[in-house]
Amino acid sequence: MIHVEPDDPARADVHQLLSEHLADMFATSPAESVHALDHAALSAPSITFWTAREDGTLLGCGALKFIDSAPGSGKQGEIKSMHTTASARGRGVATLVLNHILDEARRRNYERIFLETGAEDYFAPARRLYVRHGFTDCPPFADYTLDPNSVFMELRL
Incomplete structure (x- = not known):
């Protein structure tokens, strides 16, 4: 069974996965x-x-970042570092992690969740995942600026 639990980004296997993610x-x-x-x-x-783990084996990760918003605009967050190991792809790990993050955002009474992902074909599976979960394209948010290599998405909770 796959479990999604809080973890330390500096943990050795997580650090390695994040380094591979950055290299990609x-x-x-x-x-x-x-x-x-x-x-x-x-x-x-x-x-x-x-992180998502099965019998202690790291399968993927994801994060939720609190975004300071203008007064009256409600609490907002950003999804960061969604990534699965190559061997875990196609097993629903990303969906489990995403649902866990969205459940936590709802628990915290966030009104909107944003994300930035790539515009290149490499990122097409990620964009499809987010669309399946109700995310729609939006303008740049927080400190981001318009970038032809980025796709910005939001979900109103």
């Missing part, structure tokens, strides 16, 4: 369009980080 991002997108976070950034107080 830099191999796929121009450096100025890579917005993935390393293990140190994912340890910030504004970020909650989870």
Whole structure:
């Protein structure tokens, strides 16, 4: 059975997965369009980080970052570092992690969840996952700017 639980981004196997994720991002997108976070950034107080494991084996990860919003606009969050191991792809791990993050966002009374992903074909499976869960395209949010290599999405909770 696969379990999604809070974890430490600096844990050895997680650190390795995040390093591979960053390498994939830099191999796929121009450096100025890579917005993935390393293990140190994912340890910030504004970020909650989870991993999916089966019998102790790391299968994937994801994070929820609190976004400061304008007064009256409600609590908002951003999905960060959604990634699965190559061997876990196609097993529903990303869906489990995404649902866990969305459940937590609802528990925290967030009104909207945002994300940034790549525009390249490499990211098409991720974009399909988000669309299946109700995400729609939106303009850049928080500190992001318009970028032809990025797709910005939101989900109103």
